[in-house]
Amino acid sequence: MPGGRLTQQDRRQIALGLADNLPYAEIARRLDRPTSTVTREVMRNGGPAGYRADLAHRATEQRAHRRRQAAPPGVEAAPQPYGRDAEAVREFTETLTTVLMASGLPKMMARVLACLYTTDSGSLTASELAQRLQVSPASISKAITFLENLELVRRQRDERRRDRYVVDDDLWYQSVIRSARANDEFAEAARQGVAVLRPGTPAAARLQNAARFLDFVSESLLRAAEQAREVLYTPTEPTEPTEPSPSGRR
Incomplete structure (x- = not known):
């Protein structure tokens, strides 16, 4: 059922979707599942080229069995804070x-x-x-x-x-800046290639288009990162997480 664990039939549908070169989102839509569920299932079981439904189902059962064996008898998982499952x-x-x-x-x-x-x-x-x-x-x-x-x-x-x-919020900003710099390096190399391959030739035109595209993307990324940076450092409204009572009622 939607939201529950994948069944063997679900996995066969995933395998058929991969064989038809369907994107994960479309396979997930047909199964009425989150895209992340299908992505995780495929990546954990051989990837798009190596996914086999029956093998994936058997491997999942084996992992669940190992987890049950790994837990000492009578010992439950450590409780999560804030009443998390x-x-x-x-x-x-x-x-x-x-x-x-x-x-x-x-x-x-x-x-x-x-x-x-x-x-x-x-x-x-x-x-x-x-x-x-x-x-x-x-x-x-x-x-x-x-x-x-x-x-x-x-x-x-x-x-x-x-x-x-x-890991903290600033790492996201730095990641965007690093991505923009990588784009700049490729764009500069592409412009050098235009001169070597001679402007007007097909190869030079391809590199020139790439450089123009990446220049635009980098400029947009840097502008957006600076505008959005304050989001990372603006505190959200404080809320008090509620711990469940011993009876399970809030």
Whole structure:
């Protein structure tokens, strides 16, 4: 049913949609599911070229079985703050990881970034990340180095002199600025190519059009980023999250 877990028939419909080269949004519409659900399902099970419905269904059952076995008998998942549903949080984190992977991040880097974004503090130490993701410290170190080089996380020292890895609002602004600069570099290289390939030739015209397009996009990005930057630093109206009462009533 819509909103529930994917069935084997749902997965077969996804496989048929991929075979017909349908976009994820159209496959999701036909299943009456969020696009993110289909995207996550495909990315976790071989990608568009390698997705197989029966194999994906079997792999999902095996993952669920492993999660049940990993939990010691009688031990429940740690309670979430603000009355959040722990399973819903886990599924959202997987969705965010899939979206980040689709944008080009390797899986471990996407998992680390999603983990940071779904914490209220927006910061964790390397050991906290390793514990939450159940991976080795070496994996965390490699992922953090990658993300720092892309300026997607920043490092700061806490009062105990530990390195903490942080995601904050300014990173979004810096990401847009970095994207604009990358466009500028390509546009400049394209203009050099026009001179080498001689203006008026098909190859030169292609590069010239690319340079003009990217010049326009970069200018628009920078203008929009400056205009929107205040959104990142304007506090929203404070609200008090309500914790559920012991009876479950608010």
